[in-house]
Amino acid sequence: MPTPINVQLAPQLKAKPDQTKLGFGQHFTDHMFVMDYTEGTGWHDPRIVPYGKIELDPAAMVLHYGQAVFEGLKAFRTEDGRLLLFRPDQNMARLNRSNDRLSIPPIDGDFIIHAIKELVNLEKDWVPAEPGTSLYIRPYIFATEACLGVRASYRYLFMVILSPVGAYYAEGIKPVRINVENDYVRAVRGGTGNAKTAGNYAASIKAQEEAKEEGYAQVLWLDGVEKKYIEEVGSMNVFFKVNGEVVTPELNGSILQGVTRASVIEVLKSWDLTVTERRISIEELYEASLNGTLEEAFGTGTAAVISPVGELNWGDKKILINNGQIGEIAQKLYNTITGIQNGSVADTFGWTVQVETVKA
The missing domain is CATH 3.20.10.10 (D-amino Acid Aminotransferase, subunit A, domain 2)
Structure with a gap:
């Protein structure tokens, strides 16, 4: 069984933005996932909490030496109401490669996918249904130890925030x-x-x-x-x-x-x-x-x-x-991959991961 994730619900929910005017990375959901790392203890205290500000010491090492990595993936709503992730295992593998290069402790990719599914499920009403839209998922890690020394930090914060986003091309895909x-x-x-x-x-x-x-x-x-x-x-x-x-x-x-x-x-x-x-x-x-x-x-x-x-x-x-x-290959690739992501094209590669079946 995965480590239990404590959930603290937001006392008041935000009004949802107009799905036809989302833009990219401008709106954020009601909750976020947070987990701490402490040298000697490892990753601990996974939790979903209300989206809000975080507190950092002025000497937090990320501010001085730049130990910070991130990922980007999406959740898609299908016509029949399912919520799909696209190849999250690949994002977790790449996140750990980035961690290794920046001397950040590795994360358990399977557990983080579980946590992302829990968070997306909680925020399922934020997943837009308009054509071309999706819920952008941003996992990231940064050093939090207060120390002015050029070395790897002994403390880190792992977070996941969510943002409903519109179609990248407002007027269609163009060169x-x-x-x-x-x-x-x-x-x-x-x-x-x-x-x-x-x-x-x-x-x-x-x-x-x-x-x-x-x-x-x-x-x-x-x-x-x-x-x-x-x-x-x-x-x-x-x-x-x-x-x-x-x-x-x-x-x-x-x-x-x-x-x-x-x-x-x-x-x-x-x-x-x-x-x-x-x-x-x-x-x-x-x-x-x-x-x-x-x-x-x-x-x-x-x-x-x-x-x-x-x-x-x-x-x-x-x-x-x-x-x-636009070329024939580019157009066909766009139609195929976005179709797999939103469930309108059969996923013969086994790339999508279902979060939950919900009402459309």
Whole structure:
């Protein structure tokens, strides 16, 4: 039997937001999951409590040395009222890989999935039913020990908060314009690029801001050594269809091992399409665009699932992809994976986990 989770109900529930105007990460549910870690005791005191502020000592080590990791997954409401999670075991496995890189104690992934199911079940009325909507789930861990010493903390807080979110594309899935980053570096091998840690995202904000000022929606990161090989698009992994072959950057230690990325690869292979994980240079893509063999490009991630790319800006060179239109493979992938997530497409892969059957 799993460790009992103490539940403290909120004395007053919030008004639910308009499901047609949710946005992303702007609304939060009535409760959250919390668990403590103390050196010598381990993870303890799992509880669901009212959503609210937390208290930190000014010397909490996360504020000074950045020991913080997180995950992102979603719960979906099906037409028949079921609540589904999408591959939560993969998120827990990645969370523990991030923990290991940041010297944070590992968590019991099965227990955390159990806790997430308990929390989502409690907050089931917050899971939206509008097409394209979902309940975003954010598990995270950070160091809480009060100490100004450069070492791993002896205390941590694990939390899960929930946020009902709208469709990532308010007007439908459309290709985006992306700037190839030549100045800033996201990560290098041996660094923390393959960990989902807060510092990686802080380091990416400057390039993202500058790209938006130039009218681009995202940043395409190149490797941090030669500034030559493609790594990621913003907070997503990236795929290209070149001369009939789907290629994606290989996991080299500086690229995040995306859950959607892995799912896309499995789906493509089930369609008998060739998928290759290897190094891809921006020069190779440019040449492919000139000779007409660059057919599609798209990013993959939890938030958007599939984000088609219509144009890359590389210095003074413009790489137009599929005439700025969404490609056949990207559209089919989007329909298939979102269909599996919301229960409208048969889950032949065994990826979804049911929380509970509830009224639609």
